[in-house]
Amino acid sequence: MNYFVLNPLDPLVIRSSRPFEAISDADAAKFPPPSTIAGALRNVHGRSKGIDFTNNDKLKALLEVPVTGPLAVKISVDQSIDTLGQAHILVPKPADAQYFSVDGKNTMVGLQPAQPNEDEGCDLPNGLLPLFLSQDIQGKPIGGPKWWSLTDLLAWRGGKNLDFSTVQHNGWTPTEPDIRTHIERDNETRNSVDGQIFQTTGLTMWQQPEQLQNFPNERVAILAGIDGKVSLQAMNLGGERRLAEVEVCNLWPKPPANFAQDIINAGGLTLTFLTPSIFKQGWRPDWLDEETLIGTPPGCAPLQLKLKAAALDRWQPQSGWDLASNKPRASERMIPAGATYWFEIVKDTATAQAIETLWMAHLCDNPQHNLNGFGLTLPMAYSWNESNIK
Structure with missing residues (x-):
C-alpha cells in the first residue's frame, strides 16, 4: 500500500449544492467519504498508468484496486510532510466521548457498557448492554472538536483521562465554512437565468485559530493509501473539480507496543x-x-x-x-x-x-x-x- 497526503488548494465541496432558499450552515461542510477519495485516487492511478477510461473492462478493473482511508493530518504552515508523526494524524471523535460544561468549565466524560439495576430495563436487542456515563456529572452537553489526534484516541482507549482543552488543541476544529452563491448564465445573452440560483458550502481545511489571531498557522490535509502507483502531483477532488496537491508519504497509524x-x-x-x-x-x-x-x-x-x-x-x-x-x-x-x-x-x-x-x-x-x-x-x-x- 502506498500512502499519500492530499492537500486541497480550495475549500472542498462534498454533496452540498442546494436551492438558494435552503439555509447553508456548518453541518453542510462535509469531510470527503471513502468513496470520494477512492474514486479520486483510482482516477490518478489510472492516469498514471495510461489506462483508457473509455474501456469499461479497464474501469471495472480499477474498482478492484484497494484504497484505505481517508483520515486527516494536521500540518503547520511551514512544516514538511517528511517530519510528520503519529501525533499529527487526526481521527474522528469516538461516539462514546461526550462533552459537557460544568460550572463554566468544559470537560469530557466517556460512555461505558453496564448492567442496569434490578428496577431498570431497556429494549436493546439480544441482551446488549446499555451505555452509562462513566461518572455522575451535573452539566450541560456542549459541542466540541469532531476530530481528535490519534495519540489522544489511543490514550482515551487506554483508560487515561483527557482534558477537553488538550483534545481541542491537538484535534481539528475547522474554520467557518466557505459559502458561495452561484447562478446559471445564458451563453447567448450573458445574463443570469431567472430562478437558477443555488449555494455551495465548502469545507475549509484549516485549524480554527486560537485566541482570535488573524490567520491560522495549521492546515489540514487528507491522508489515504492506494495499492498502486500515483505519479501525478495534482488531482481533482470533490465538486466543481477543485484541485488538490498529491504528495507521497510514509505516514499511517502504527499499533502500540504489545x-x-x-x-x-x-x-x-x-x-x-x-x-x-x-x-x-x-x-x-x-x-x-x-x-x-x-x-x-x-x-x-x-x-x-x-x-x-x-x-x-x-x-x-x-x-x-x-x-x-x-x-x-x-x-x-x-x-x-x-x-x-x-x-x-x-x-x-x-x-x-x-x-x-x-x-x-x-x-x-x-x-x-x-x-x-x-x-x-x-x-x-x-x-x-x-x-x-x-
Whole structure:
C-alpha cells in the first residue's frame, strides 16, 4: 500500500449544492467519504498508468484496486510532510466521548457498557448492554472538536483521562465554512437565468485559530493509501473539480507496543471505526450471528467475538456515480465514523496473529465497500470485569 497526503488548494465541496432558499450552515461542510477519495485516487492511478477510461473492462478493473482511508493530518504552515508523526494524524471523535460544561468549565466524560439495576430495563436487542456515563456529572452537553489526534484516541482507549482543552488543541476544529452563491448564465445573452440560483458550502481545511489571531498557522490535509502507483502531483477532488496537491508519504497509524497481547490478556476489545461503515443489517455487522451476536471478523479466524454494546450516531446517506456503468449508485445507509463496538473474546479463540490482522482492517460486509475504504478499524484492549459492568 502506498500512502499519500492530499492537500486541497480550495475549500472542498462534498454533496452540498442546494436551492438558494435552503439555509447553508456548518453541518453542510462535509469531510470527503471513502468513496470520494477512492474514486479520486483510482482516477490518478489510472492516469498514471495510461489506462483508457473509455474501456469499461479497464474501469471495472480499477474498482478492484484497494484504497484505505481517508483520515486527516494536521500540518503547520511551514512544516514538511517528511517530519510528520503519529501525533499529527487526526481521527474522528469516538461516539462514546461526550462533552459537557460544568460550572463554566468544559470537560469530557466517556460512555461505558453496564448492567442496569434490578428496577431498570431497556429494549436493546439480544441482551446488549446499555451505555452509562462513566461518572455522575451535573452539566450541560456542549459541542466540541469532531476530530481528535490519534495519540489522544489511543490514550482515551487506554483508560487515561483527557482534558477537553488538550483534545481541542491537538484535534481539528475547522474554520467557518466557505459559502458561495452561484447562478446559471445564458451563453447567448450573458445574463443570469431567472430562478437558477443555488449555494455551495465548502469545507475549509484549516485549524480554527486560537485566541482570535488573524490567520491560522495549521492546515489540514487528507491522508489515504492506494495499492498502486500515483505519479501525478495534482488531482481533482470533490465538486466543481477543485484541485488538490498529491504528495507521497510514509505516514499511517502504527499499533502500540504489545497491543495484541494486551487485548488477549484483557479478554475483550473495542473496535472504533475511523471511516464510515456500511453493514447489510444496518447497525449490526453481518459476520455476527443474529441471535448470539457471536462471530469472526473477516480474515481473523480462529478469533470469535461476542458483541456486548455499541455506540453510534444516526445513519447518513451514501450514494455516488458508477463510472463503469454510467449510472448513479443506489443510495445506502452508512454508520458515521467514530462508531464504537465493545466485544468480549470467546474463550481460547484469540491468537496474536488474528488480533494483529484487525489493526487498520476494513470490516464491512461487502468486499467492494472494504476496497473503497469503508469500515477502517482501530482495535484496543477492553477488560470485562465487575468494575465496569456493575
